Amino acid sequence: MAVRNVINTDDQRLRQKAKKVKRFTPGIKQLAQDMLETMRSAGGVGLAGPQIGVMQRIFVAEIPAARGEGESPHPQSGRSYVLINPEIIKTSTERAEGQEGCLSIPNLQGLVERPQWVQLKAQDINGRKIKLKVDDLLARVFMHEIDHLDGVLFVDHINDPAKLWRVEDEAQSTTSEPMSQNTA
Numbered sequence: 528m529a530v531r532n533v534i535n536t537d538d539q540r541l542r543q544k545a546k547k548v549k550r551f552t553p554g555i556k557q558l559a560q561d562m563l564e565t566m567r568s569a570g571g572v573g574l575a576g577p578q579i580g581v582m583q584r585i586f587v588a589e590i591p592a593a594r595g596e597g598e599s600p601h602p603q604s605g606r607s608y609v610l611i612n613p614e615i616i617k618t619s620t621e622r623a624e625g626q627e628g629c630l631s632i633p634n635l636q637g638l639v640e641r642p643q644w645v646q647l648k649a650q651d652i653n654g655r656k657i658k659l660k661v662d663d664l665l666a667r668v669f670m671h672e673i674d675h676l677d678g679v680l681f682v683d684h685i686n687d688p689a690k691l692w693r694v695e696d697e698a699q700s701t702t703s704e705p706m707s708q709n710t711a
């Protein structure tokens with residue numbers, strides 16, 4: 528396993544559409560492991576292939592159980608996801624605004640409005656077809672990652688400059704800061 532280098536917005540690959548995964552090889556399993564490791568090491572809750580320069584439709588997500596001292600774990604924590612060739616089937620009409628950051632845009636955070644839940648189909652690491660419905664923070668993370676597969680970044684969803692702000696590098700790496708949990 529290896530921690531891969533996360534690319535930032537200077538790299539045009541973040542603006543390109545990733546290709547469908549067609550073969551479920553041991554290489555894909557290795558890639559998924561590396562992505563989980565990279566995401567955890569960077570303190571993120573999600574990571575998509577293009578963020579490490581791999582232009583394939585794969586993303587990982589995991590909300591860590593450990594938060595700030597004295598806080599109870601997030602109800603959606605404790606499970607890791609590897610989703611391949613994800614497609615959104617349906618989203619709620621109800622939308623929610625939430626804070627987001629991006630491992631590829633380390634100096635910015637903002638408020639993004641997204642559907643409250645999302646239903647999607649995808650393939651698992653063995654190529655088996657799966658369907659799932661997630662809400663709240665996981666829905667936000669999944670949609671953020673699927674955007675990455677299409678070359679879309681969270682800042683693209685923000686029209687009001689007051690909803691986008693700069694953060695210090697130190698704040699970004701402080702995992703005990705609950706808000707920084709939304710970095711993907």
Ligand SMILES: [Zn+2]
Nearest residue numbers: 629630631711
């Ligand atoms: Zn991101």
